[in-house]
Amino acid sequence: MDIKPTESELEILQVLWSKGASTVREVNEQLAQQRGTGPGYTTTLKLMQIMHDKGIVSRDTTTRTHVYTALLSEESIREGMVDKMINTIFNGSATELVMQALNTKRSSAKELQLIRDLINQLDKK
Amino acid sequence: MDIKPTESELEILQVLWSKGASTVREVNEQLAQQRGTGPGYTTTLKLMQIMHDKGIVSRDTTTRTHVYTALLSEESIREGMVDKMINTIFNGSATELVMQALNTKRSSAKELQLIRDLINQLDKK
DNA sequence: TTGCAATTACGAAATCATTCGTATATTTGA
DNA sequence: TCAAATATACGAATGATTTCGTAATTGCAA
Numbered sequence: 001m002d003i004k005p006t007e008s009e010l011e012i013l014q015v016l017w018s019k020g021a022s023t024v025r026e027v028n029e030q031l032a033q034q035r036g037t038g039p040g041y042t043t044t045l046k047l048m049q050i051m052h053d054k055g056i057v058s059r060d061t062t063t064r065t066h067v068y069t070a071l072l073s074e075e076s077i078r079e080g081m082v083d084k085m086i087n088t089i090f091n092g093s094a095t096e097l098v099m100q101a102l103n104t105k106r107s108s109a110k111e112l113q114l115i116r117d118l119i120n121q122l123d124k125k
Numbered sequence: 126m127d128i129k130p131t132e133s134e135l136e137i138l139q140v141l142w143s144k145g146a147s148t149v150r151e152v153n154e155q156l157a158q159q160r161g162t163g164p165g166y167t168t169t170l171k172l173m174q175i176m177h178d179k180g181i182v183s184r185d186t187t188t189r190t191h192v193y194t195a196l197l198s199e200e201s202i203r204e205g206m207v208d209k210m211i212n213t214i215f216n217g218s219a220t221e222l223v224m225q226a227l228n229t230k231r232s233s234a235k236e237l238q239l240i241r242d243l244i245n246q247l248d249k250k
Numbered sequence: 251t252t253g254c255a256a257t258t259a260c261g262a263a264a265t266c267a268t269t270c271g272t273a274t275a276t277t278t279g280a
Numbered sequence: 281t282c283a284a285a286t287a288t289a290c291g292a293a294t295g296a297t298t299t300c301g302t303a304a305t306t307g308c309a310a
Contacts, residue, residue, distance in 0.1 A: 014214070043298070090203070094232055115224070115240075118227055150286085191288080
């Protein structure tokens with residue numbers, strides 16, 4: 001019952017998250033746009049069929065052109081990946097990951113304030 | 126020129142980081158200890174040879190039993206992985222990742238204070 | 251209507267990661 | 281000394297992922 005999308009599957013999921021339910025062609029064209037050069041049409045088709053077999057996406061086959069929908073939420077994937085990352089390379093310490101993230105990419109004052117607020121909230125518990 | 130260790134390679138790197146330069150046998154035994162049951166000796170050997178070919182580790186062959194050393198720092202791998210994660214599933218926002226990390230795993234008051242200090246420092250710039 | 255374009259299904263090649271067996275060489279200790 | 285233990289090298293099986301070609305089907309437009 002361990003659902004772990006591959007790299008390519010994750011890329012497709014992201015299209016479905018941002019664009020909503022989509023056809024193979026729509027996904028394929030979005031991928032072509034993002035990368036310089038995208039995969040062939042049938043490659044994307046095959047991947048999405050596999051994802052359907054795995055239960056990662058559902059599809060509506062009432063029309064000839066099938067429409068696919070993500071069955072995993074972006075939130076759940078984020079959670080899973082962050083959790084794994086903390087446990088594998090940050091010694092189980094969320095704090096170390098936070099430090100790394102803040103040092104890697106500069107955040108605006110407004111964003112920093114958001115984080116401060118969250119910390120204050122957590123502190124009260 | 127893109128250095129991206131595989132899952133198994135990362136596991137070996139972690140041993141080299143924590144134990145320092147090591148032989149194949151030492152790494153293999155450490156892996157056996159960590160997981161319930163480790164890979165066979167030649168499996169670890171092969172992986173470390175591959176890592177050497179890729180330039181991920183160096184090795185000292187002056188004695189029969191070769192001694193391997195990590196050529197990538199833990200810091201650089203953490204940085205690379207966090208950066209990639211931010212860009213692929215957090216819309217390029219370090220803040221979103223930080224929020225997710227803080228919500229995923231509870232941190233102690235002391236740790237929260239460390240983060241607060243870091244934020245204050247960043248704020249001054 | 252009929253043929254062209256788009257779509258799905260399917261098989262299989264290509265690639266990559268992981269695993270291990272076997273051959274060979276070297277060291278050690280009984 | 282010389283057999284057993286230990287090491288490296290290497291090839292190859294296995295399994296997963298990604299890629300695409302081809303065939304069959306459907307819908308559309310001239």
